[in-house]
Amino acid sequence: MTSPVIDIRALTKRFGSLTAVESLDLAVQPGEIYGLLGPNGAGKTTTIRCLLGFLNPSGGSVSLFGGDPRDPDVRRRVGYVGGDVTLDRHLKVRDLLKWYGDLRGGVPWARAEALCERLTLDPTRKIGELSTGNRRKVAVIQALMHDPDVLVLDEATGGLDPLLQRTVLRMVQDRCADGTAVLWSSHLLPEVENIADRVGILRLGELIREDSMANLRAEARQRLELRFADDLPPGFLDGVAGTSEVQVDGRIAHVVVDGSVAALVKHIADREVERIVSHDDDLEDIFFQYYGEERENQ
């Protein structure tokens, strides 16, 4: 196994009497997208700010490529989009990107310009005149323009419309395909569920669940609506493996499946199914379950 690009070990960060992050272990491999999930105040941003060297850990360690995150040689390989994007408002987009490009050893302007075109951003405009979404685009472009080997994204697509969100996701996936490790922090599961390989759920500064998306999906309950051409005979769906709830009303059946739907699909294969509707919000139930526990604890 290759050594992790992002390696966080027993990270603890305290602000006075408040413990923001407690004994956090987290590792992200090259080419992996890791979704760091949790409600606001769970410790995601604190973790990221420690990882980038903006905060000094109270305990434990953080490393990027096995080195100190503050080392410029390490930083040169990092792309970062902060959660609360504030870029120099009085600068034009082009001037900021050229300035940051110079700091990164000279990023060709054509590269930044191509990203501006892809995200439909006018580089001649002043950042202060841009909408929140367009400022977010500037943040994304400056993080990607030097083809980083690790991307640290904190609520990176907040404020973007769905079309642009999809574009950014694709850009991140493209980087990932080239071996870039991605740590994507979000308080919304849908933002990362389609691209993350693994997710970790933070609650009150502690990592309470870490698993692959595949495992989480297998665990998730799915609500399916099945529309058949003809009325179903009584008891047709009773006892099918994986189904936990079945309601039949004429030719429409509402079924709750735990994990795989393979047995159910096999069972109904001989009947004419006109339509299958999946209410795919049950993956979120897992997260709401953890969030809910937090609120109860609070």
Add this chain to the structure above:
Amino acid sequence: MSAVIVLRQMLKERTKSTIWWSAAFIVLTVAIGASYPTVREQASALDAFMESMDEGFLEMFGAADGSIASPVGFWNSNFYANLFPILLLVLGIGMAAWSIAGAEREGTLEPLLANPVRRSRVALGRYVGHAIVLAVVTAISTAVLIAFRGPWDYTEISVTEFVAAGVASLLLALLFTTITYAIGAATGRKGAAIAGGAGIAVATFVIFALAAFVEFFANLRWFSPWYWFLEPSPLADGWTWRSIGLPLLIIIPVMIIGTVWFTRRDLR
């Protein structure tokens, strides 16, 4: 190299405001200088008036040689003892407070530091940037003063003495702006930085001003950079240890302490 990129960017961003500030300093210098020939014509009446005043007032206005109509007395009392350093401080304290603490508060420092640049390079680039802007406006004002020595009849003050007074003014301003910078760098608090730099400037000016009248403050005047700057005046004595050396003894360590502290603390 990265410090140079940060410095270059700061100067680029400050070009317009530096031009405006320079124009304001030129107007101020010309306006005051143009009145000197008239003041000189009234020298005997002004000197008689000043003789009736307490010697402390003369010291406070930088006219300790007893005449506000003499070139040294005029330029000290109307320019170097008040307006010029105060305007330099207004310009410099604003820049120094912004360089770290202000940028941190507005949120632009964190994205900058996500680049491959050490904190110390960002801090030093911006510190040097603010010093260069102050040096530019000081140099322009000094050049105007030197250019009009003949036309406005104050050739008794040599070019060297004007240069020495300009450098001393710059160092006086830098002393307080460095304190502002260092507090901002060490704490990340812009308000504290401005309050610290401006507060110490005002407090030490009060000590200097009251030293001529109150014995208690007279004993403290050695703590006032304004005293180092004006007694004796570089306009009369040229390069003095007090006006050049003493500020540097404060500026260099304070700048280093602020920068080192910044490299070690959490960002806010």
